[in-house]
Amino acid sequence: MPPPDAEANPASGALLSLRPPGGATDERVAVEMPVALTVNGVSQAVMLATPADLEDFALGFALSEGWIRSSQELLDVEVLTQPDGIELALRVTTAREQQLKARRRLLAGRTGCGLCGLESLAQVSAVKPAPVQAPVLADGALDRALAGLHAAQVLNARCGGLHGAAWCLPGGELLLAREDIGRHNALDKLTGALARHGADPRDGFVLMSSRASYELVHKTAMAGAGLLACMSAPSSLAIAMADRVGLQLWAFVREGRATRYA
Template identity: 75%
Template sequence: MPIIAAMLNVDALQTLKPLNTAADEEVATEVPVALTVNGISQAVMLATPADLEEFALGFGLAEGWFTSRRDLLDIEVQPQPQGLELALTVTAACDQRLKARRRTLAGRTGCGLCGVDSLAELAAVRPQPVLPPRLAGDALDRALAALPAAQVLNARCGGLHGAAWCQADGELLLAREDIGRHNALDKLTGALARRDADTRGGFVLMSSRASYELVHKTAMAGIGLLACMSAPSSLAIATARGLGLELWAFVRAGRATRYA
């Protein structure tokens, strides 16, 4: 499922000249990304155009579109006047599931439950309870210290969230970035799914606050612990407790607060 960057003519960062200075600066790119499945529109998100194949896979798994990465047969990136289209080809069984449960999202980088039509739909995709890993005593500190170096794009321009996959001892193995925290996590879980990674023994570290969506996406990926650098919401805490997912927030050097 190759993606050829030259086809896109869109980079993850753009060089612009601010109005009050003569110096050029790099800023994060934000473009509408439409996801279609077998020709039918399913979602439109605002995202940074990098790691799009992993984003599509991770998003589809989190939304319950796919039961595994093997449901996704192909991705074609199609530039459009307004943004980019990710044209997904899926198995016949997956296509039938989606037709039975059609959902259209209007995504935003800071969105909550965008496009959910009813409260019943909110509970339609329910993660299985997950078992948290047993962390080493300094695991969160070690992962936190490694995150800045893993956020290559953010180091150049700022404004990008990071999602990192870490071992139980805190070693950071993989990271993805996006202007939207949800997208960054989708890219990370998509990358893990492509690698058939065993997600039971590690945890996710996010540079953002802990929202319900991040808890849900983490659990859907079979990961038992989410750590975030900023505050949690009440729904994130309640969801994590209901799923048995371990939730840490306000992760700083030398301190962290456990909420679930």
């Protein structure tokens, strides 16, 4: 069953209004702030993110990091305003808490990171996505999805600088989108939103406004989607990861063109 909404739900704190020195009018800028994620009272990660759709972010991040295997294992999320940022206090089942203790890692997140906080190279492949299968795209699907993404980026239209992640049907219809100053955060929010709505990521594909990085391929596969399309260039590691898990990877998705890399 597809989710009902087709655009992000802007939070009141996602944008900041300020007047540049010498400027005549106020400008809108995207808010970037520390967002700490704790699980059953234990600190797990600190990311820099835009404070919108935070419950989606908490669930999606937990799924993509392998903290939980399904939304049913996340019992509650409390959004707490702290002096230095926001804390997302996740409460998970006892069984998942024990597994987390056995495989605990700390992340000091940045808006462009994908492997930050890992303690050794061996941890790069510690969380492996299962093989995925790509949907069959209709002719013109990527063009239709791209047009939908531009319309769905309601925050970016007001300030610029925000990435968009969208979930689209094989025909190109965009059904859900999330935004964040970090591309991987936007995808985590989308993953969480899909899980909260009970949608099956295998029924569609992911479209991103950014380059195609390793982290985005990994997170897309962890969500269960089999196709990732990005507006900018891919990296070698992203292509290798896509080949490894059977994910169809498209990049340089622009109006009237796209290149398939895996």
